[in-house]
Amino acid sequence: MNxxxxxxxxxxxxxxxxxxxxxxxxxxxxxxxxxNFAHGEIFMVGGFGALTIYLYVLPDGTNIWVALPLMLxxxxxxxxxxxxxxxxxxxxxxxxxxxxxxxITAIGLSLALQQAVWAWYxxxxxxxxxxxxxxxxxxxxxxTIQTGDVFLLVAAPISMAILAYFVMKTRTGRGMxxxxxxxxxxxxxxxxxxxxxxxxxxxxxxxxxxxxxxxGLKYGEVQFRMGFILGLKAFTAAVLxxxxxxxxxxxxxxxxxxxxxxxxxxxSEIPGMEQFGSQSWANVWAFVLLILVLLFRPxxxxxxxxxxxx
Amino acid sequence: xRQRSLIAITAALAAGALTLTACGSRDEDGxxxxxxxxxxxxxxxxxxxxxxxxxxxxGIKNSxxxxxxxxxxEKYVEGVxxxxxxxxxxxxxxxxxxxxxxxxxxxxVLGVVGPLNSSVAESMQKVFDDAKLVEVSxxxxxxxxxxxxxxxxxxxxxxxxxxxxxxxxxxxxxFAAQYVYNDAKKKKVFVIDDKKTYGAGLAxxxxxxxxxxxxxxxxxxxxxxxxxxxxxxATKVKSSGADVVYYGGEYPQAGPLxxxxxxxxxxxxxxxxxxxxxxxxxxxxxxxxxxxxxxSVGAPVEDLPSAKEFVANYEAAGxxxxxxxxxxxxxxxxxxxxxxxxxVVEGNDGKLPDDARAKVTEAMQGVSFDGVTGKVSxxxxxxxxxxxLTVYSVENGAWNAAKSGxxxx
Numbered sequence: 214m215n216x217x218x219x220x221x222x223x224x225x226x227x228x229x230x231x232x233x234x235x236x237x238x239x240x241x242x243x244x245x246x247x248x249n250f251a252h253g254e255i256f257m258v259g260g261f262g263a264l265t266i267y268l269y270v271l272p273d274g275t276n277i278w279v280a281l282p283l284m285l286x287x288x289x290x291x292x293x294x295x296x297x298x299x300x301x302x303x304x305x306x307x308x309x310x311x312x313x314x315x316x317i318t319a320i321g322l323s324l325a326l327q328q329a330v331w332a333w334y335x336x337x338x339x340x341x342x343x344x345x346x347x348x349x350x351x352x353x354x355x356x357t358i359q360t361g362d363v364f365l366l367v368a369a370p371i372s373m374a375i376l377a378y379f380v381m382k383t384r385t386g387r388g389m390x391x392x393x394x395x396x397x398x399x400x401x402x403x404x405x406x407x408x409x410x411x412x413x414x415x416x417x418x419x420x421x422x423x424x425x426x427x428x429g430l431k432y433g434e435v436q437f438r439m440g441f442i443l444g445l446k447a448f449t450a451a452v453l454x455x456x457x458x459x460x461x462x463x464x465x466x467x468x469x470x471x472x473x474x475x476x477x478x479x480x481s482e483i484p485g486m487e488q489f490g491s492q493s494w495a496n497v498w499a500f501v502l503l504i505l506v507l508l509f510r511p512x513x514x515x516x517x518x519x520x521x522x523x
Numbered sequence: 524x525r526q527r528s529l530i531a532i533t534a535a536l537a538a539g540a541l542t543l544t545a546c547g548s549r550d551e552d553g554x555x556x557x558x559x560x561x562x563x564x565x566x567x568x569x570x571x572x573x574x575x576x577x578x579x580x581x582g583i584k585n586s587x588x589x590x591x592x593x594x595x596x597e598k599y600v601e602g603v604x605x606x607x608x609x610x611x612x613x614x615x616x617x618x619x620x621x622x623x624x625x626x627x628x629x630x631x632v633l634g635v636v637g638p639l640n641s642s643v644a645e646s647m648q649k650v651f652d653d654a655k656l657v658e659v660s661x662x663x664x665x666x667x668x669x670x671x672x673x674x675x676x677x678x679x680x681x682x683x684x685x686x687x688x689x690x691x692x693x694x695x696x697x698f699a700a701q702y703v704y705n706d707a708k709k710k711k712v713f714v715i716d717d718k719k720t721y722g723a724g725l726a727x728x729x730x731x732x733x734x735x736x737x738x739x740x741x742x743x744x745x746x747x748x749x750x751x752x753x754x755x756x757a758t759k760v761k762s763s764g765a766d767v768v769y770y771g772g773e774y775p776q777a778g779p780l781x782x783x784x785x786x787x788x789x790x791x792x793x794x795x796x797x798x799x800x801x802x803x804x805x806x807x808x809x810x811x812x813x814x815x816x817x818x819s820v821g822a823p824v825e826d827l828p829s830a831k832e833f834v835a836n837y838e839a840a841g842x843x844x845x846x847x848x849x850x851x852x853x854x855x856x857x858x859x860x861x862x863x864x865x866x867v868v869e870g871n872d873g874k875l876p877d878d879a880r881a882k883v884t885e886a887m888q889g890v891s892f893d894g895v896t897g898k899v900s901x902x903x904x905x906x907x908x909x910x911x912l913t914v915y916s917v918e919n920g921a922w923n924a925a926k927s928g929x930x931x932x
């Protein structure tokens with residue numbers, strides 16, 4: 214059996230999830246030059262928000278097709294509240310501080326959020342099962358697509374399209390572009406930059422929550438640590454694609470996901486490389502790829518080379 | 524002004540994070556009552572009480588607690604009150620080592636039950652051995668822990684204070700291989716492990732026996748236990764044409780792995796060791812996990828007449844968590860410590876000698892009693908003399924014993 218098409222699909226699915234989370238990193242960085250390391254945990258609380266709706270709000274045995282939109286909304290609300298709260302209380306007071314300060318705050322916040330879910334969410338000390346969409350997998354030629362993955366395949370491009378429309382066509386979106394280019398001048402032009410920054414955090418959180426629901430459907434579980442590694446990968450995807458560029462985030466995610474799938478599948482078949490090809494090496498190859506891209510294209514795949522801001 | 528608010532916020536967050544951690548650890552302290560007067564002996568418990576493996580860890584903690592309570596109620600050792608102190612190792616060797624140091628520093632601790640993970644045990648053995656503090660693991664199965672790093676060629680005991688009530692992977696891996704090849708009639712296996720001490724060791728002993736029997740290994744993989752996405756591996760399993768998968772590792776990865784392999788279209792069973800023998804495996808593997816197999820140490824606890832009382836007492840004690848795979852072994856481990864303490868105290872006019880730890884460790888070698896899991900005693904390496912194993916299969920959402928026996932090389 215030729216497994217290449219299946220491996221490409223595996224990578225595409227994994228990458229789409231990285232991409233959804235990477236959007237949050239890239240938008241926040243693009244506007245306030247802050248690497249929001251707590252974004253992985255915003256993704257995680259989004260997953261728990263969605264789960265809470267299913268477990269504690271909806272009556273038992275609610276049809277998944279009824280539950281799913283409500284769970285999405287619940288996840289998004291929780292993630293957005295946490296993200297906006299973090300912006301207001303953890304990052305805004307530090308906006309003029311040296312760049313290292315908000316970075317450290319972000320790491321602290323990330324730990325605090327993990328521990329909060331661990332300590333206070335019922336049964337969250339080990340994995341909690343997430344509701345599943347029933348129905349068999351879809352077979353297209355030699356490729357199998359799981360029912361749970363269909364959500365991801367549909368949600369990722371739709372999210373991107375809505376985001377692109379929002380940033381390019383709406384007033385707020387153009388305000389975001391202006392703030393990203395030069396916050397001081399944008400302010401002088403009458404743009405409420407504080408509001409724009411809040412919108413950037415909220416949008417990032419929205420996509421992270423969509424990603425978290427996709428994660429729950431794909432793997433059938435959520436746990437308090439799910440945001441840590443995935444957040445790091447999404448950040449890597451954002452850098453790979455060119456941090457600050459929303460299309461870059463999605464592209465970076467997909468490239469990273471495909472690289473992981475292909476390295477697992479094929480590196481061990483190269484003579485002399487047998488011991489470097491297993492899945493436990495996938496992260497290594499993902500980072501080798503990142504280093505190579507940054508060596509030859511420091512701005513990332515879709516990033517623009519910009520002069521340092523004065 | 525800016526600087527001050529920065530400091531304030533960082534401090535607030537740090538304090539917040541620490542408080543939360545503290546909240547979590549508060550309820551991990553032992554639950555036994557500390558009344559009765561006389562001598563108090565603490566039995567330490569080291570296990571993962573939080574995180575992915577906490578289901579197994581909490582089962583260990585509760586079972587040790589039950590043993591201590593039972594000994595107190597029966598006044599099993601005259602003048603001695605047992606209490607437990609449980610520390611969380613989060614399945615991390617570094618945390619295990621810190622816990623070991625803490626136990627050594629507490630003079631009341633005369634024995635420790637744990638840990639769950641072989642890799643954690645590796646980091647604790649020397650600390651305990653230097654202090655002559657006895658450690659009895661209910662769950663470690665890596666042969667090197669008792670028989671030295673070269674156990675395949677020349678066996679040599681490295682640490683005199685380390686004992687275990689579980690059988691080793693040198694027996695468990697081959698036992699699984701014989702079942703898979705002879706009873707389940709599977710000839711082509713895909714072997715996966717998580718590169719950890721336990722998982723890799725188990726996969727290696729399985730593979731050696733499976734090939735010796737005439738089976739074929741059609742592929743091998745090592746997975747990263749930090750991730751949940753095994754789709755690429757599942758696709759490799761499918762295209763390899765294997766009719767069974769052997770996984771050396773633990774249930775947090777084994778569950779999703781089993782599920783993703785079946786989802787990829789390879790409708791073949793996943794077989795693992797005692798590390799996947801948990802109700803959580805079934806939860807994570809989902810409906811498609813039916814038919815998956817696990818070997819575990821000993822006979823099924825529920826079937827042993829000696830265990831009926833344990834199961835009844837455990838239920839009566841009202842623990843929130845199940846005793847899981849190692850409950851019986853944990854109870855027996857704790858009871859072995861209690862027996863050793865009893866013989867030391869009784870041999871010393873009802874008092875603890877000055878070198879109580881060394882004496883207890885010495886007494887452990889000669890301990891022999893009928894425990895929950897059968898006869899409990901230790902050979903010259905500190906291994907359990909009871910070498911029974913059982914194969915379990917997932918049916919109707921529960922583990923069912925398929926075959927019990929003793930491996931004979």
